[in-house]
Amino acid sequence: AQRVTQPEKLLSVFKGAPVELKCNYSYSGSPELFWYVQYSRQRLQLLLRHISRESIKGFTADLNKGETSFHLKKPFAQEEDSAMYYCALADSNYQLIWGAGTKLIIKP
């Protein structure tokens, strides 16, 4: 079954500390994975996608096919990173399969 799992509903770290938001997937084909972010009172927006291998706002995510993971990382968290983060997988029909989301809180 196709599934995206974000095991943490809530993650709280201090400003300046490293952040890792976990995402594991189950998919039989070649996955295309995304991280979306929703800041308070704003619309959901794309943060990054694995095929572009880019770093956005200091965040990176590496696809690990062996561990079927796509964890989102940032070495030094900032207060403005506080948001809801969703991991998503695109199937062969371009439908996105969503994780339940992780609420990230950065403490000052």
Add this chain to the structure above:
Amino acid sequence: DVKVTQSSRYLVKRTGEKVFLECVQDMDHENMFWYRQDPGLGLRLIYFSYDVKMKEKGDIPEGYSVSREKKERFSLILESASTNQTSMYLCATLTLKGTDTQYFGPGTRLTVL
């Protein structure tokens, strides 16, 4: 820049009322989606449409219907609203040309009393 708009940011309706949520996009995207977003459940797909007058059920279509008479507009209809349909509703569009990225509207917070 893609623009996806939703008719209301906040909506309060009574049980049994018929509710229309409208979504309009201005970028000629083929695919449009309706999701609901609930705490702890994330985003769940209700319906999607890949062309005018075409629609497909998503994961949770029960209690909902949709209409796509024009390419730019995708409506979500609650035939008889119930309290368990209180949620944040998000519309999204997708083009298969280029980035394959979904663009989201700002959301409609629906409360059914």
